[in-house]
Amino acid sequence: MDAHASSSRARDSFVPRTLLLSGEDVHRAVRRMAHEVVERVRDIDSLVVLGLQTGGVDFGESLADALAEITTSGVARGTLDVSFYRDDVAQRPFINSAASSVPVDLSDRLVLLVDDVLFTGRTIRSALNALGDFGRPRAVQLAVMVDRGHRELPIRPDYVGKNLPTSLSEEIVATVEGVWIGTRSDS
Amino acid sequence: MITSIRGRNLLTLDGLTPAAILEILDTAELFVEVNQRTIKKVPALKGRVVASLFFEESTRTRLSFETAAKRLSADVLSLAVASSSVKKGESLRDTIATIDALGIDAVVMRHQSSGAAHQLSGYVPHVRVINAGDGLHQHPTQGLLDAFTVRQVLAERVHAKGSETGRELFTGLHVLIVGDIRHSRVARSDIAAYSALGAEVRIAAPGTLLPASLDDWPVSVVEDFDEALEWADVVGVLRLQRERGTGSFVPSLSEFTETYGLTTERARRLRRSAIIMHPGPMNRGVEIDSGVADLPSAVIERQVSNGVPIRMATLYLSVTGSPEETR
Numbered sequence: 001m002d003a004h005a006s007s008s009r010a011r012d013s014f015v016p017r018t019l020l021l022s023g024e025d026v027h028r029a030v031r032r033m034a035h036e037v038v039e040r041v042r043d044i045d046s047l048v049v050l051g052l053q054t055g056g057v058d059f060g061e062s063l064a065d066a067l068a069e070i071t072t073s074g075v076a077r078g079t080l081d082v083s084f085y086r087d088d089v090a091q092r093p094f095i096n097s098a099a100s101s102v103p104v105d106l107s108d109r110l111v112l113l114v115d116d117v118l119f120t121g122r123t124i125r126s127a128l129n130a131l132g133d134f135g136r137p138r139a140v141q142l143a144v145m146v147d148r149g150h151r152e153l154p155i156r157p158d159y160v161g162k163n164l165p166t167s168l169s170e171e172i173v174a175t176v177e178g179v180w181i182g183t184r185s186d187s
Numbered sequence: 188m189i190t191s192i193r194g195r196n197l198l199t200l201d202g203l204t205p206a207a208i209l210e211i212l213d214t215a216e217l218f219v220e221v222n223q224r225t226i227k228k229v230p231a232l233k234g235r236v237v238a239s240l241f242f243e244e245s246t247r248t249r250l251s252f253e254t255a256a257k258r259l260s261a262d263v264l265s266l267a268v269a270s271s272s273v274k275k276g277e278s279l280r281d282t283i284a285t286i287d288a289l290g291i292d293a294v295v296m297r298h299q300s301s302g303a304a305h306q307l308s309g310y311v312p313h314v315r316v317i318n319a320g321d322g323l324h325q326h327p328t329q330g331l332l333d334a335f336t337v338r339q340v341l342a343e344r345v346h347a348k349g350s351e352t353g354r355e356l357f358t359g360l361h362v363l364i365v366g367d368i369r370h371s372r373v374a375r376s377d378i379a380a381y382s383a384l385g386a387e388v389r390i391a392a393p394g395t396l397l398p399a400s401l402d403d404w405p406v407s408v409v410e411d412f413d414e415a416l417e418w419a420d421v422v423g424v425l426r427l428q429r430e431r432g433t434g435s436f437v438p439s440l441s442e443f444t445e446t447y448g449l450t451t452e453r454a455r456r457l458r459r460s461a462i463i464m465h466p467g468p469m470n471r472g473v474e475i476d477s478g479v480a481d482l483p484s485a486v487i488e489r490q491v492s493n494g495v496p497i498r499m500a501t502l503y504l505s506v507t508g509s510p511e512e513t514r
Binding site (some may be wrong): 128 | 221225
């Protein structure tokens, strides 16, 4: 469909060089993070897992699934779109967005934000601003599949699937099927 | 052809590709979610200034645009033309120069003259111009919100999100537009939107209310209105524009109602699934019977509420995007 042809533009220009983590590795990392969450979070009932649109949605789902399995209870989950909260709209290619779906009032809940790759930290800053419009969470934690460094803001993750120091010319793509490092074809 | 309105003016729907129209509809769908929140506001246009210039009276379009701008956190400069220097004879060029001097990012304008928005965009090339209706020419956001509403209703019937269906639901859709086509900028924008997305559009009107030439229009004129009602999936009823002297184009209002009004009796010919639309404000009892306007298949209020997300999408794409991104 023509409307969606552009949504994968960012990924289309990605030229993978090396597969760093297989789908199985990713799956194991997600399970390990789930165990860490259970260890650190006392009242798991107040937890809401929010995957960031669009790269963090699948990870949010699998992390919530893993948590549900470990705790044998339902885990509240949803998605958060931060495109309208970004401060760098003019500086970066237009991002196609998808709707937020926050199933519960976030007041007094523990929100676990989930994203694929943590880079400059600007997406997370936008997400923190966006959360404010859905209530006042008791606390917010962050889980990312890959931390590639190069932070531009004082933001750190609470749970990391894999630390991958990268150079700025490199590009990381992380999905539940695997993590690749490569370059951008148009740069 | 324009493939996206990112960083561009929205003066007309003519010349927009289906992809450009779908991009606006899909973005509007995201803003529907924002409009359902307790806090109906996002900071996308924070610090930007949107001027609203309405040289013609309007309730819903003006309120809808200003609400849209405010929900994007833009500051809104609203010029009340009736109490401004325009009344002292100031020209459009000088008015916009004055407003531009205050520093604006976008201007939303309604004007009684066709082409006014285009002219305005020439005066302030660094400002994004959104046409909110110019004379008999175009009312682009109305065309967009009508297409959006139709897609929303049809998508709900198949339990899908509009954006998942793309333009699929418009393929071969039968759209009938009836009434004062000649004086209607809504009709021109509707026809552009529906036909770009792949619908088949027919129009019904007394000869005097058809435009002088239909050569470039992707429509056919129906001979028998009653028969066409049985054909239609969507019926767009237009307002009889008495302020534009439409009264003198028909022998009498009651004769118009008799021949081209969507009366209760006539509405019985419609398929049960047919969607009834009206851009408002309605002349109940003239072009549409009160009972018909209140039928469950009439989506007139939904059209109004969809105005806000469509206008948010238009402002967002036009003001924050840059044309280089679109290639």
